[in-house]
Amino acid sequence: MRWSRILRAIAYLAVGIMLVIQLYPIVWVAAASLKTPEELSNGAPFAMPAGFYIGNYIGAFSQSNLLRYLLNSTVVAVLTIIITIGLGAPAAYAIEKLRFPGAKLVLGYFLLGIMIPIFVTLLPMFQMFNAAGLRNTYWALVLPQVAFGLPLCIYLYTGFMRQVPDALLEAATIDGAGDLRIFLTIVFPLCGNVTVTIVTLSFLSVWNEFVFANTFMTAASMKTLPIGLNDFVGAYGKTDFGLTYAAIMVSILPTLILYFFLNKRVISGVAAGATK
Amino acid sequence: MSRSRSASAWLYVLPALILFTLLVIVPIIWSLSFSVFKWNGIGAKVFIGIGNYVRMWNDGLFRRAFVNNLIFAGLGTVVQVVLGMGMAILLMSITRFRDFVKVAYFIPCVISSVAICQIFAKLFALNPEGVFNALLGAAGLAAWKGAPLSDPHLALVIVTLVDAYKFCAIYMVIYFSAFMGIDAQLLEAAELDGANWWQRYVHVRFPMIRTVFLISLVVLISGTLKGFDVSYILTGGGPGASSELVSTYMYKTIFNSLNFGYGSAIAVFLAVECLLAVAIMQRLFRSSGQERM
Numbered sequence: 001m002r003w004s005r006i007l008r009a010i011a012y013l014a015v016g017i018m019l020v021i022q023l024y025p026i027v028w029v030a031a032a033s034l035k036t037p038e039e040l041s042n043g044a045p046f047a048m049p050a051g052f053y054i055g056n057y058i059g060a061f062s063q064s065n066l067l068r069y070l071l072n073s074t075v076v077a078v079l080t081i082i083i084t085i086g087l088g089a090p091a092a093y094a095i096e097k098l099r100f101p102g103a104k105l106v107l108g109y110f111l112l113g114i115m116i117p118i119f120v121t122l123l124p125m126f127q128m129f130n131a132a133g134l135r136n137t138y139w140a141l142v143l144p145q146v147a148f149g150l151p152l153c154i155y156l157y158t159g160f161m162r163q164v165p166d167a168l169l170e171a172a173t174i175d176g177a178g179d180l181r182i183f184l185t186i187v188f189p190l191c192g193n194v195t196v197t198i199v200t201l202s203f204l205s206v207w208n209e210f211v212f213a214n215t216f217m218t219a220a221s222m223k224t225l226p227i228g229l230n231d232f233v234g235a236y237g238k239t240d241f242g243l244t245y246a247a248i249m250v251s252i253l254p255t256l257i258l259y260f261f262l263n264k265r266v267i268s269g270v271a272a273g274a275t276k
Numbered sequence: 277m278s279r280s281r282s283a284s285a286w287l288y289v290l291p292a293l294i295l296f297t298l299l300v301i302v303p304i305i306w307s308l309s310f311s312v313f314k315w316n317g318i319g320a321k322v323f324i325g326i327g328n329y330v331r332m333w334n335d336g337l338f339r340r341a342f343v344n345n346l347i348f349a350g351l352g353t354v355v356q357v358v359l360g361m362g363m364a365i366l367l368m369s370i371t372r373f374r375d376f377v378k379v380a381y382f383i384p385c386v387i388s389s390v391a392i393c394q395i396f397a398k399l400f401a402l403n404p405e406g407v408f409n410a411l412l413g414a415a416g417l418a419a420w421k422g423a424p425l426s427d428p429h430l431a432l433v434i435v436t437l438v439d440a441y442k443f444c445a446i447y448m449v450i451y452f453s454a455f456m457g458i459d460a461q462l463l464e465a466a467e468l469d470g471a472n473w474w475q476r477y478v479h480v481r482f483p484m485i486r487t488v489f490l491i492s493l494v495v496l497i498s499g500t501l502k503g504f505d506v507s508y509i510l511t512g513g514g515p516g517a518s519s520e521l522v523s524t525y526m527y528k529t530i531f532n533s534l535n536f537g538y539g540s541a542i543a544v545f546l547a548v549e550c551l552l553a554v555a556i557m558q559r560l561f562r563s564s565g566q567e568r569m
Contacts, residue, residue, distance in 0.1 A: 007473075008369075008370075011366065011369040011370055012370060014366055015366050015367075015370055015373075015377055018362070018363060018366060018381065019377060019380055019381070022380065022381050022383065022384060022445070023380060023383065025384075025392070025395045025396065025399065025441075026383060026384075026387070026395070028395070028399065028407065029395045029398075032398075040404075041404070044410055045404070045405055045406055045407045045410045046407045046410060046411070087291050087292040087295060088292060090288040090289075090291075090292075091288055091289045091291075091292035091293070093288055094285045094286070094287075094288035094289045095289065098282075098284075098285035098288065099285075100282040100285035100286060100289075101282060103285075106289055106293065109293075109296075110292075110293075110296060112301075113296060113300050115498070115550065115551055115554060116300060116304065116547060117502040117523070117543075117546055117547050117550055119502065119504070119523050119526055119527070119543050119546055119547075120303070120304055120307050120543040120544060120546065120547040121299070121300060121303035121304060121307070122303075122527075122530070122543070123303075123306075123307060123310065123530050123536060123539065123540060123543070124302070124303035124306035124307055124310075125299065125303055128303075143295070143299055144299055146295060146299075147295050147296050147298075147299035147300050148299075148300065150292050150295070150296050151296075154292070179284065179285075183288075204386055207388070208386075208387070208388035208389065208390075210388070210389060210390060210504075210505050210508075210509070211504060211505070211527075215531065225388070226388045226389075226390040226391075227390070229388075229390050229391065229394065230390050230394075230509060233394050233397075241398070241404065244394070244398070245398075248391050248394055248395060251388060251390070251391050252387045252388065252391045255386050255387060255388075256383070256386070256387075259379075259383070259386045263379045263382070266382075266386065267378065267379070267382055267449050268453075270385070270446055270449055271449045271450055271453050
């Protein structure tokens with residue numbers, strides 16, 4: 001019994017050490033963003049801030065396009081999520097519940113997309129968007145992310161719809177409901193949990209996306225938070241460190257807030273999505 | 277099903293199908309066709325057959341990026357499996373604060389790679405002195421102080437570790453939920469047979485999550501083979517080409533050197549490499565699975 005108590009103490013100690021490792025970089029940047037210029041230049045890098053100095057945040061917002069980046073990221077995320085679900089859910093419904101000839105083939109075709117690295121599509125997309133005048137518009141980020149988001153979206157929806165009993169849909173058909181009404185009033189509402197999972201997973205991946213944004217958004221006014229932040233650090237990172245830390249915090253706070261409320265969903269969604 | 281019903285079913289699929297085809301499948305074919313030309317985007321395309329693929333073979337920078345990428349994938353996979361499994365076992369061994377700890381461990385996964393890279397760039401900085409160098413100084417190892425991100429011997433390892441730091445908690449979640457899914461009766465039976473803590477892992481838990489573990493390896497290796505963000509943002513592939521990966525080299529070849537044909541060939545190589553790696557692993561795992569039965 002004593003042994004087990006010692007072992008348990010060791011386990012909690014190890015859990016604590018790992019907690020410090022996983023959280024330290026974020027706690028450090030949060031602390032550094034609240035330091036005065038004086039503290040940043042003279043204090044030890046691992047010291048805690050003496051007070052609650054918000055000057056860095058004011059400076060970051062006034063000397064950069066952070067607000068614009070926030071807006072751009074939000075618009076791109078909202079459009080991408082709505083369109084992904086708007087296209088993916090009906091497709092999954094047709095594949096899984098209307099079972100038209102070739103449905104399995106279509107599903108396999110979509111699932112191919114999970115394996116494809118985005119890099120092999122980058123130059124052709126660049127040329128397409130260039131020719132269509134879509135570079136430096138929201139569509140240049142929304143369209144590719146919808147296209148690459150559809151496979152996982154359809155995979156998760158079909159997986160759930162498979163468990164919706166056909167008898168339920170047949171009963172509705174007998175009552176005179178058409179396919180569209182069955183989808184809108186029965187199947188899609190039943191998928192609520194899957195929808196929330198897809199919304200959170202898409203939000204995280206779109207909000208943090210780097211490669212498409214870095215390639216298609218070259219106009220300063222169209223940048224999203226990640227590339228805007230990268231530029232900002234490039235411009236101020238060697239002169240005003242306080243601003244840099246504050247800008248980093250502004251870029252991660254929305255995800256942290258969302259994660260605070262939806263962490264169970266995020267974690268179970270990632271587990272479901274990653275082992276597909 | 278009647279013919280008209282099947283026709284209307286296509287209406288539900290078609291919008292997704294068209295967008296997916298146009299923006300994922302067509303570009304792949306497009307890249308494939310680019311890869312057999314010498315072309316800078318403005319001048320005439322010159323057909324050179326497999327010339328770009330031969331060039332890759334002879335290109336010292338490409339070979340460096342390829343070898344770097346193998347190290348990035350190999351070391352990254354091992355580190356993430358060890359950290360992910362370690363955290364999963366830690367979670368299994370505590371009863372209080374379990375949910376809180378799990379949620380906290382997962383935080384690096386929800387933050388953008390740009391933010392993570394900028395934070396680590398500051399932690400490793402020499403001027404102003406970051407936490408890393410300050411700790412070396414405090415430990416009396418001032419002679420070891422330096423700028424590890426500018427050190428060609430360290431850059432690739434640091435890029436690999438920062439990438440592993442960002443993603444390892446995904447594997448914790450996967451392993452942990454697999455452990456939780458094991459039938460409790462099996463573990464009780466093992467305990468009644470006198471199996472201790474370690475034996476319950478070796479003889480019950482590890483074998484029971486074998487499939488999930490192999491899937492996680494496939495995800496990890498195919499993911500690290502196409503790794504991009506941390507190398508591109510944290511070190512820009514440098515110093516020199518010391519942390520260049522296949523994808524970052526491809527990106528620079530296309531968008532900095534405007535070498536569209538050669539860059540497309542590298543992109544095709546990367547896609548084929550990832551697909552082959554997955555196919556080989558699936559075949560290996562399937563045959564090793566049959567041997568066990």
